[in-house]
Amino acid sequence: MSQKPLIVIVGPTAVGKTGLSVELALKINGEIISADSMQIYKYMDIGTAKATPKERKGVKHYLLDEITPDEExxxxxxxxxxxxxxxxxxxxGKLPIMVGGTGLYVNAVTDNIKFSETICDWDYRNQLQIxxxxxxxxxxxxxxxxxDPVTAQRLHxxxxxxxxxxxxxxKYTGIPISRHQEESRKEPSPYKLAMIGLTMDREWLYQRINERVEIMIEQGLVNEVQKLLDMxxxxxxxxxxxxxxxxxxxxxxxxxxFEQAIDILKRDTRRYAKRQLTWFRRDKRIHWIHIHKEDSKKELIEKCLKYIAEIGIM
Incomplete structure (x- = not known):
């Protein structure tokens, strides 16, 4: 069976994945699948930096607003x-573009990881929670x-x-979940992958993160959270x-x-971005594009198109 084409765009939060992916989708007749563990939730728009309908520019997005905040x-x-x-x-007849910063979601698809849904012990889960x-x-x-030191190292x-x-x-297999995942990766992927990572100088990225938090506050993040609590x-x-x-x-x-909350949010988001980069840098399939302040969106799109063409997807 021939491999199906899949373009993947990853990178740390606030690096510009969303805007670039929309422009790319418009160029190549693509549609976008979100790989963000928070954007799957309904009613959580500002704090997750979810693209607005206007920002999506008519490009269909999947796995946004998939479930309510109380669903597993x-x-x-x-x-x-x-x-x-x-x-x-x-x-x-369109090209799928997976976009996001949740490495586990990306790897679940690109590494063809198998998950056993048959293992489910709610009593044991509750014991561990307690x-x-x-x-x-x-x-x-x-x-x-x-x-399982391997899994412990990658989980916060x-x-x-x-x-x-x-x-x-x-508990139920006697085998670490990391070993299960490693075995799954030995099987050939059903996808022909063009994986692109976006990065930039750390100082600029951190500045963008701080600015994004300020914008979220201006957009009404506090009201969004209060509304969720009221619901x-x-x-x-x-x-x-x-x-x-x-x-x-x-x-x-x-x-x-209020000031402490904002400072903590900025700090923890910067730390999260650092963990994202550490995660993705381990994946040698990713073609990294370093974004400079003087780069235009057109230049970045052309770099992406060139790499996608080299892979043979277009």
């Missing part, structure tokens, strides 16, 4: 939907470190949902633990001042 959503579910939407786009709440997230992270201490999933897989969503939900939401919730609850 797994990487396996993401892969299932992304694979389906890729087929749908190709069936229309352990985290009682002893702290670090306790759970150390448990994972003992049985506070990513309890994925830590619990990794511990659950190990019944709360701090304990995975969705509400995302950047931009947990910091504002702490402010609204009187746990921090």
């Amino acid at each position: 959503f797994s990487v396996a579910r993401y892969k299932e939907l992304a694979d389906r939407y890729i087929d749908e786009i190709i069936s229309k 352990l985290a709440e009682t002893n702290g997230n670090e306790y759970l992270h150390k448990m994972l470190e003992e049985v 201490t506070n990513d309890t949902r994925r830590i619990i999933r990794a511990l659950e897989v190990y 019944g969503y709360n701090k304990e939900m995975t969705s509400m633990k995302g950047l931009g939401y947990k910091e504002i919730i702490d402010y609204l609850n009187g746990e921090t001042t």
Whole structure:
């Protein structure tokens, strides 16, 4: 079976993936699949930097506003939907472009990782959740470190949902989830990949991150978070633990001042961008494009088109 074409655009938050991908889609008759673990949620637009209908310029986007903030959503579910939407786009004679900064989502598709949905023990998950709440997230992270140091290294201490999933897989198979993923990668990918990474000087990126946070505040991030709380969503939900939401919730609850919340959000977003770059730099398939301040959008698009043509997708 011949491989299906898939263009992938990755990079740290605030590097300009969204704007570039829309312009690229317009050039090559493409449609966009979001690879962002926060943009799947409805009602969460400002804090996730979701492209507005105007910014999408008529280009169809998939995996935005897929679920409500109280719904569970797994990487396996993401892969299932992304694979389906890729087929749908190709069936229309268009090119699929996956865009985002959630490395786990990107790798689930590009590495053809298999996920066993048959392993599901809610009692064990609840036990682990209680352990985290009682002893702290670090306790759970150390448990994972003992049985699967590879996965522990790539998961943030506070990513309890994925830590619990990794511990659950190990309990029932005796094999680390990282080994399961490694075995999956040995199978040939169904996709012919053109993977493009966007990067820029760190000082400029951090400046853009700080400016983006300020714009989010101006656009009404505080009101967006308050509205979500009024709708019944709360701090304990995975969705509400995302950047931009947990910091504002702490402010609204009187746990921090407004200025402290903004400073923490800027700091944590910069740290997140650094982790994203570390993740993606491990993937040797990615062709990196370094963005300079003097680069025009036209020049960046031409660089992308040149690489895509070299891969043989166009």
